[in-house]
Amino acid sequence: MSTAIEVEHLVIARGKRRVLHDFTCSVPAGSVTGLLGPSGSGKTTFMRAVVGVQKIISGTVTVLGHPAGSRPLRDKVGYLTQAPSVYADLTVQENARYFASLYGLGARAADEAVSDVGLREAKDQLVGRLSGGQRARASLACAIVSKPQLLVLDEPTVGQDPVLRNELWQRFHALARAGSTLLVSSHVMDEAGRCDRLLLIREGHLIADQTPAAVRQSAGTDDLDEAFLRLVQAHDPEKVG
Numbered sequence: 001m002s003t004a005i006e007v008e009h010l011v012i013a014r015g016k017r018r019v020l021h022d023f024t025c026s027v028p029a030g031s032v033t034g035l036l037g038p039s040g041s042g043k044t045t046f047m048r049a050v051v052g053v054q055k056i057i058s059g060t061v062t063v064l065g066h067p068a069g070s071r072p073l074r075d076k077v078g079y080l081t082q083a084p085s086v087y088a089d090l091t092v093q094e095n096a097r098y099f100a101s102l103y104g105l106g107a108r109a110a111d112e113a114v115s116d117v118g119l120r121e122a123k124d125q126l127v128g129r130l131s132g133g134q135r136a137r138a139s140l141a142c143a144i145v146s147k148p149q150l151l152v153l154d155e156p157t158v159g160q161d162p163v164l165r166n167e168l169w170q171r172f173h174a175l176a177r178a179g180s181t182l183l184v185s186s187h188v189m190d191e192a193g194r195c196d197r198l199l200l201i202r203e204g205h206l207i208a209d210q211t212p213a214a215v216r217q218s219a220g221t222d223d224l225d226e227a228f229l230r231l232v233q234a235h236d237p238e239k240v241g
């Protein structure tokens, strides 16, 4: 399998503080790779580096064979930020159709994306009147509408009910099967088992770059929450217990 994202010795500071320490990892093309770690561990910072909007101190980030953020990647990378980036005074459908038009796509692609995120019933509602979880899904519809080669999704399932979360994860795998690579962050370890690969991050350190099965095996437990704690402890014995 080829590599969609290749990161070597990435170091990033925000303000005066180093928040990513010597990150080296890779994301296989066509995978759903989870970026899992507690709040504040550096997930958003890492994603910002992948999409090329984060100043870095040293290291390299190569995306689909090009430097992160470079021109050839412009229409190949989709990014869902934590703050919904949709227009409050347009309906769900109008937002999706607008974003589709930016990629030269028509109403059909837009309507499909709206259905994919479970918003078909709410398609005629103004985004400004939706619940937080619905608004996040409207934003997700706009991020996936062009089916980019790489989708970087920052906590896309936060605030969603279990049924919808399940549907969204199925949708992510369907997108991967259709050829996209997905990098998906979450601070909820029970989502880790849904990924093909995991990047586990703690306080800016990468503590695992493995499949969920390999994480379970190397930590000696089937419970991924417990596995994360054991890996933290192995990485830095003073941090846990």
Ligand SMILES: Nc1ncnc2c1ncn2[C@@H]1O[C@H](COP(=O)(O)OP(=O)(O)OP(=O)(O)O)[C@@H](O)[C@H]1O
Binding pocket: 014, 015, 019, 037, 038, 039, 040, 041, 042, 043, 044, 045, 046, 187
């Ligand atoms: N604009 C900023 N200026 C200074 N420090 C920042 C800034 N943004 C984030 N940080 C710090 O960088 C560290 C990593 O933050 P980041 O947002 O990448 O974490 P995260 O894992 O995505 O957290 P969350 O799950 O809460 O979104 C945190 O300590 C945070 O306080």
